[in-house]
Amino acid sequence: MTSPVEVPDRLVRTAVRWCGEEAARPWLAALPEVASEYLDRWGLTHERTVLPGGALSLTLLVRRADGTPATLKLGFVDRYTAHEAEALTMWAGHGAVRLLDADVPRGALLLERLQPDVSLRSLPEDRAMLEAVEVLRHLWIAPPDDCGIDLVADRAEVWTRSIPRRHAALGGPCPKALVDEAVSLCSGLAASQPSAVVLHADCHHGNILAAERAKWLAIDPRPMLGEPAFDLGALVRDRLTTVVAETRPQAVVRRRVTWLADSLDLDAERVRGWALVQALALGLWCVSAGDPAGEDLLSVAEWLA
Incomplete structure (x- = not known):
């Protein structure tokens, strides 16, 4: 059975503090559904949610259909994070995590699995x-x-x-x-x-x-x-x-x-x-x-x- 997606308390606190109630609350409320969407779209199995997680992103440890471990990152998109995928593509894994797939406008990134802890x-x-x-x-x-x-x-x-x-x-x-x-x-x-x-x-x-x-x-x-x-x-x-x-x-x-x-x-x-x-x-x-x-x-x- 797939583990339920959990939105970490730290993410709730930082998103509200840094982005404001009006922007943060709808994004936070939608995260479990958005996570399910991308798990289905990219054929992923959810293993666990990284806790305490990112300051402005929900991070899930997942496995791809072929069993390869990966990381699904669902981030809040603003002017500071909008070009994350572009930079990761240019670095191509040299010095940085490798990007496997992305839906850039919605802040969904599929990344290689590192050691999150x-x-x-x-x-x-x-x-x-x-x-x-x-x-x-x-x-x-x-x-x-x-x-x-x-x-x-x-x-x-x-x-x-x-x-x-x-x-x-x-x-x-x-x-x-x-x-x-x-x-x-x-x-x-x-x-x-x-x-x-x-x-x-x-x-x-x-x-x-x-x-x-x-x-x-x-x-x-x-x-x-x-x-x-x-x-x-x-x-x-x-x-x-x-x-x-x-x-x-x-x-x-x-x-x-x-x-x-x-x-x-x-x-x-x-x-x-x-x-x-x-x-x-x-x-x-x-x-x-x-x-x-x-x-x-x-x-x-x-x-x-």
Whole structure:
């Protein structure tokens, strides 16, 4: 008998908090039926639901008709996730999970089976960073001319407007000088990028899983096109709860910037700048959404200033 599809509590919480009641509730309510639809359409047998699962996706471990293990991902489609399948197709399994089938408009992806319970979070930080760097080396490829993935420069332009606006609306939860620096960095860094590559844009330790055909593979990209330095922001702020608990957290974050830049032969100032902008933009958004990580992210931005 096929196991019943379960919508994880974590998915309900994050979808409502991040996407709002109006968008999240209908999508969440439809997920069990949508899961059944794709299980039938692609001839899949449901083994179990991955718990706690993705922040904005329902993930099912399945078997194909020929018995091959696979993963069915049903994700919330927005501007950040709309090009996930396109990036996975370009990577073709090099450094990332392999895409087996997709219904892109509805966010349904059939993926190769990795080890969902074993991520780089299972390793000590130093070792995890080494492995993450090796994964990123495979992902940074030149995009085709007709690539439709969003540009880092366009996102930076949006941030120059949204960061000051959100900061003001929240009553100034961090120094105004930090906002001014972020806006300046957005303009300067975006305008001076080297040739663009395909970026994962959310490559933290939790998004790199153990695999069979490779030691580690990336999942859940929010792809963009831009310079490699932009892609290191998620690693700079990774394991945030642990970093905040350190005696000298600023030193930890800045040491990561230097190490990551040196390991990948990148400009440390560009890594620092993009990491600051991302931490501030995400921190302000989290504060506005009532996400408790917001205050810690704002602290990261200050430590990088």
